[in-house]
Amino acid sequence: MQAPINIALVGNPNSGKSSLFNVLTGLNQKVSNFPGVTVDKKTGSAKISADLTANIIDLPGTYSLYPKSADEFVTYDVLINPSNEDKPDMILIIADASNLKRNLLFCSQIIDLKLPVIIGLTMMDLAKSKGVEIDINGLERELGVPVVSINPRKNKGIPALKKNIELIAEQKFGAPARDFIENEQLAPEVVKEVKKLFPASSEYAALHVAVNAEELPFLSATQKNGIRTVLQANNFNKTKVQAEEIMQRYARIKQVMKAAVVETDPLQKQLQTERIDNILLHRFWGYAILLVVMFLLFQSIFWLASYPMDLIEAGFGAVGGWLGGIMPEAWYSDLLINGIVAGLGGIAVFVPQIMILFGLITILEDSGYMARISFLTDRLMRQVGLNGKSVMPLISGVACAVPAIMATRNIENRKERLITILVTPLMSCSARLPIYTVMIALVIPSKSILGFLNLQGLVMMGLYLLGFFMALAIAAVLKWIVRIKEKSYFIMELPDYRAPRWKNVGTTMVEKAKIFITDAGKVIMVISVILWFLASYGPNERMQAVHAKYEPIIEQTTDETQKETLDREYQSEKLANSYAGILGHSIEPVIKPLGFDWKIGIALITSFAAREVFVGTMATLYSVGETPEDNDATLREKMAAATWPDDRPVYTLASGLSLMLFYAFAMQCMSTLAIVKRETKSWKMPAFQFAYMTVLAYISSLIIFQIFK
Structure with missing residues (x-):
């Protein structure tokens, strides 16, 4: 059995690299970070043959070997640095056959x-539909390396690819025998001297070291000084050398294309993708269609999720009522019903909405439309100090701010990246969805406008749009505050339209539901149990005083209706004098101007761990303070019945809008602050972010409550 070999998987973005990685590695994958940087490192184990296993390293996608972002520099370091711990034994390049000329540059x-190379050609069917025929054998001869046609989506060509990997591992094939262009002739003396100072794998690698010497962390101070001397002695102009190299490569690529590629129908009709783009990227209709798509997205969350949500909510209410009827009155039954069951209900009821949201977003990504959204909004982004690449993190923020902030790594401009990081948490993430859902159901009537528009869906869409436009407004302000001067360019490939991979959509929906239930669920359950304890117990003198006040009166009362009323007052006063009640009442003066009572105050504190904890907190608090007869009531029914001491309802249109606005703008997420610190390598940015978002949330909520009360 041979020792495992290292294979670096490289290619242009959207070339099918990730699909191949998934096919080769299956479930044998792990995600970590490359040493010293916050760039995801996807690795996996692949069985190549009975005697050969490979460690596959999926490197970030890049268009050329000249890095412009943190992601691209990681790829560059793995390929150029001979001492990198992930140094590959061979390189597997994934090239899009439908855009072969552009892919051949990389x-x-x-x-x-001059490392062993295999080229995997993807999207051959798409190339054929464009009237492009590729002679695989001819391409192999021209490039001097093995070329294999593959289709990872349909598992085609994988055995042939593995056979070529096996042949290279057995040293039947070696590194390419000839250069693609005469690299040494670009700067002969420099290449020769750099190779003496640094163990480069080829003349071209030595040329790269010369071009990027000052930015390469793997060079020693002695090597950098030596290279600097060589460059000065030879009047080395790296811009001129790079330009000459690219011109020579494209001239050679033109010859390769002529020898190995035939366009059978150069005068074919305009491609379907281009025809669709004429509509979807139209200067007027493009934006109108985008608004319609977003509207349908949020309407669907209500249309499709309402039935399963109602069933789940009613189911947990029935379970609570049933347990209350069969279990004795004891602390453990109270914990089970009002702590665990109530907490579980607060988690499960939102699973349908989260699955639907992520399913629809995956369809937009898979179909190719998500990239068009970036293109459409680039002009708007530039007005506020961002560019079109900022849109993808902002849209990803609708799912979760943590991966969205990590996605800013492909923004080359440091100022635009920092501003994007600072405003992304203003996008309404999926953790806010449970809060919006509960509050909209409580204070917004479920009625139609114009006969087909659901008012609750419109409010939900309004909250998401509000987050987006507030992010733009804050970005416009930060544009003048952040003092980093750097030119910005927006270059992005628009992928061809494709039918969504329904298996991928289904898998994503299930995975996101699992993540919500396991990750968020764990936090919600722990906090629910802690809250049950804090809400059920309090200082002895206080609890004894409440007990002494109500117990004799309840025992002496014979009227069942009056006894029930007294029992409710007893439970309510017990809750108010519990540890949770004392904490809530201590912060109530600060939040009362926003229309929030002490129970909401407790939820504001607990939900800092994770916003979705708000619902679990409310479920526990309203369950603990109730009588056994109320166990089968739903959370919304309990919240709707909540009142102030003067019998005014707690949840009105004014307080509901205030609460939704507070959560739309507040930084109620420890994980996001942690990832901002990691990405910016400073506590200043998350501290500033927490401060400005909290002030914004408080002032906005105060204004909206005072207007509507």
Whole structure:
């Protein structure tokens, strides 16, 4: 059995690299970080043959070997640095056959590093639909490396690919025998001297070290000084050398295309993708369609999720009522019914909405439309100090701010990246969805406008749009505060439209539901149990005083209706004098101007661990303070019945809007603050972010409550 070999998986973005990685590695994957940087490192184990196993390293996608972002520099370091711990034994390049000319630039650069290479051609069917025929054998001869046609989506070509990997591992094939272009002739003396100072794998690798010497952390101070001397002695102009290299590569690529590629129908009709783009990217209709798509997205969350949510909510209410009827009155039954069951209900009821939201977002990504959203909004982004690449993190923020902030790594401009990080948490993430859902159901009537528009769906869409436009407004302000001067460019490939991979959509929906139930669920359950304890117990003298006040009166009362009323007052006063009640009442003066009572105050504190904890907190608090007869009531019914001491309802249109606005703007998420610190390598940015978002949330809520009360 041979020792495992290291294979670096590289390619342009949207070339099918991730699909191949998933096919080769299956479930044998793990995600970590590359040493010293916050860039995801996807690795996996693949069975190549009975005697050969490979460690596959999925490197971030890049268009050329000249890095412009943190992600691209990781790929660059793995390929150029001979002492990198992930140094590959061979390189597997994934190239999009339908855009072969553009992909061959990166392929040719990798070939000239003189490491064993295999090229996997994807999207051959799409190339054929464009009238492009590729002679695989001819392409192999021209490039001097093995070329294999593959389709990871349909598992085609994988055995042939594995056979070529096996042949290279057995040293039947070696590194490319010839250069794609004459690299040494670009700067002969420099290449020769750099190779003496640094163990480069080829003349082209030495040229790269010369071009990027000052930015390469793997060079020693002695090597950098030596290279600096060589460059000065030879009047080395790296811009001129790079330009000459690219011109020579494209000239050679033109010859390769002529020898191995035939366009059978150069005058074919305009492609379907281009025809669709004429509509979806239209200067007027494009934006109108985008608004319609977003509207349908949020309407669907209510239309499709309402039935399963009602069933789940009623089911947990019935379970609570049933347990209350069969279990004795004891602390453990109270914990089970009002702590655990109530907490579980607060988690499960929102699973349908989260699954639907992520399913629809996956359809937009898979179909190719999500990239068009970036293109459409680039002009708007630039007005506020961002660019079109900022849209993807902002849209991802609708799912979760943590991966969205990590997605800013592909923004080359440091100022635009920092501003994007600072405003992304203003996008309404899925953790806010349970809060919006409960409050909209409580204070917004479920009625139709114009006969087909659901008012609750419109309010939900309004909250998401509010987060987006507030993010733009804050970005416009930060544009003048953040003092980093750097030119910005927006270059993005628009992928062809494709039918969504329904298996992928289904898998994503299930995975996101699992993550919500396990990750968020764990936090919610722990906090629910802690809250049950805090809400059930309090200082002895206080609890004894409440007990002494009500117990004799309840025992002496014979009227069942009056006894029930007294029992409710007893439970309510017990809750008010519990540890949770004392904490809530202590902060109530600060939040009362926003229309919030002490129970909401407790939820504001607990939900800092995770916003979705708000619902579990309310479920526990309203369950603990109730009589056994109320166990089968739903959370919304309990909240709707909540009143102030003067019998005014707690949840009105004014307080409901105030609460939704507070959660729309407040930084109620420890995980997001932690990831901002990691990405910016400073506590200043998360501290500033927490401060401005909290002030914004408080002032906005105060204004909206005072207007509507």
